[in-house]
Amino acid sequence: MDGLERCICDYVKARYFPRRAATVAFTEADVRFFAPAVAEVSAAFTSERAGRAKNYFNRREFRSAYLLYFVLSNFPKAWQCLAQLDVTGRFAGRNPVRVLDLGCGPGTGMLAAMEYWKAHAQEQRLECLGVDQNGEILADARALFGMRKTAFSRCETRTVAIGWKNLAQILRRERFDIIMAMNLLNEFSDMGARERLVRSLLAYHLTPDGALIAIEPGLQRTTRELMALRDTLLMERDVRIVAPCLHQDRCPMLSHNKRDWCHFYLDWERPKIIADLDRLIGNKKEHLKFSYLVLTASESRNPSPQFRAGIGTSEHLFRVVSAPLRSKGKIELLLCPAEGNDTGRLHRVTRLDKERGPANADLDRVWRGEIVECHAKGQIAREDHFRIVRSKCAL
Numbered sequence: 153m154d155g156l157e158r159c160i161c162d163y164v165k166a167r168y169f170p171r172r173a174a175t176v177a178f179t180e181a182d183v184r185f186f187a188p189a190v191a192e193v194s195a196a197f198t199s200e201r202a203g204r205a206k207n208y209f210n211r212r213e214f215r216s217a218y219l220l221y222f223v224l225s226n227f228p229k230a231w232q233c234l235a236q237l238d239v240t241g242r243f244a245g246r247n248p249v250r251v252l253d254l255g256c257g258p259g260t261g262m263l264a265a266m267e268y269w270k271a272h273a274q275e276q277r278l279e280c281l282g283v284d285q286n287g288e289i290l291a292d293a294r295a296l297f298g299m300r301k302t303a304f305s306r307c308e309t310r311t312v313a314i315g316w317k318n319l320a321q322i323l324r325r326e327r328f329d330i331i332m333a334m335n336l337l338n339e340f341s342d343m344g345a346r347e348r349l350v351r352s353l354l355a356y357h358l359t360p361d362g363a364l365i366a367i368e369p370g371l372q373r374t375t376r377e378l379m380a381l382r383d384t385l386l387m388e389r390d391v392r393i394v395a396p397c398l399h400q401d402r403c404p405m406l407s408h409n410k411r412d413w414c415h416f417y418l419d420w421e422r423p424k425i426i427a428d429l430d431r432l433i434g435n436k437k438e439h440l441k442f443s444y445l446v447l448t449a450s451e452s453r454n455p456s457p458q459f460r461a462g463i464g465t466s467e468h469l470f471r472v473v474s475a476p477l478r479s480k481g482k483i484e485l486l487l488c489p490a491e492g493n494d495t496g497r498l499h500r501v502t503r504l505d506k507e508r509g510p511a512n513a514d515l516d517r518v519w520r521g522e523i524v525e526c527h528a529k530g531q532i533a534r535e536d537h538f539r540i541v542r543s544k545c546a547l
């Protein structure tokens with residue numbers, strides 16, 4: 153991300169602090185100049201109770217702060233979903249691959265797709281369409297994309313407030329291989345509107361083997377709303393969840409209690425600009441917290457994740473959906489089961505330290521989000537098999 157970080161810093165300084173743009177590097181004084189707005193924007197996006205003005209990107213301080221602080225921290229989340237979907241493998245031979253970034257803001261999703269293709273399939277043509285209600289942030293999106301693009305990638309933008317009713321008008325009959333809705337759904341207060349928007353996208357704007365990636369802030373409320381949306385979408389047979397769920401039944405965590413939320417963490421090497429801003433505003437963005445759904449429109453052409461990973465369906469397969477809970481003398485985990493494996497509930501497993509053995513040693517390094525094979529029910533004994541099958545956030 154070094155190149156992108158430099159590019160964002162240079163761009164923000166030139167566009168939003170032109171008096172100082174002549175100085176080459178992004179200095180401590182520049183960080184101090186932007187820090188108050190970053191603190192405000194960060195509070196607006198990361199607090200459970202925060203409210204935001206309707207079209208907040210009308211304010212230039214909001215745009216510059218978002219560019220500096222949120223593009224780099226949302227980018228890895230999109231990259232991770234693209235990588236786990238193996239998009240360049242999935243769409244190998246397609247020319248062009250078409251990406252829709254809905255509610256793109258500064259184009260975080262399009263940038264991630266473009267950089268991903270640059271790294272993995274540089275000579276495949278990539279056409280991105282970014283749609284947002286705010287023309288100013290779209291100008292930023294085009295500028296950033298232009299600074300990073302290859303000869304094989306291009307982007308177009310459309311300024312319009314999206315709703316499920318005007319989707320056909322905005323997108324006409326266009327279909328896309330990848331649709332990204334990053335941090336967009338929670339901007340619709342009406343859950344019904346979210347559902348109709350996603351259903352329309354899946355039904356009319358996705359190619360038959362395309363996938364829709366919805367990423368939301370890993371906050372309790374936004375994530376539980378995403379979990380509820382997932383359950384509602386699954387009421388119709390033509391929607392399939394590719395990830396993070398390993399099954400298509402109701403979300404067992406949603407009914408488990410009113411408190412838990414299915415979120416994940418990404419490790420990252422915090423870019424210098426984020427670390428510098430964190431130091432001033434008192435944040436600690438050491439991990440990236442988020443929730444996500446990858447959806448497809450039809451079952452037949454989109455094999456289940458177990459199939460794709462070559463690990464077959466297993467009654468012993470689970471996604472780890474809690475942090476490992478370590479207390480005196482034991483470790484506990486909450487597991488969400490795979491298809492065909494008592495999917496109506498979360499499975500709690502416990503291993504006493506004295507039962508630690510080679511067969512279950514992976515319990516000592518397991519993380520939230522990983523896919524595991526677990527042969528025990530409840531208590532894991534020394535000889536019980538527990539193995540990490542796919543590491544963090546694998547689909």
Ligand SMILES: C[S@@+](CC[C@H](N)C(=O)[O-])C[C@H]1O[C@@H](n2cnc3c(N)ncnc32)[C@H](O)[C@@H]1O
Pocket residue numbers: 209222223226254255256257258259260261283284285286289312313314315333334335336339
């Ligand atoms: C939190 S930002 C996310 C930006 C980018 N997707 C990201 O994740 O970094 C949400 C974006 O959605 C846009 N947005 C919200 N409601 C919208 C609507 N009804 N139509 C179009 N854009 C909308 C906002 O203008 C903003 O740019």
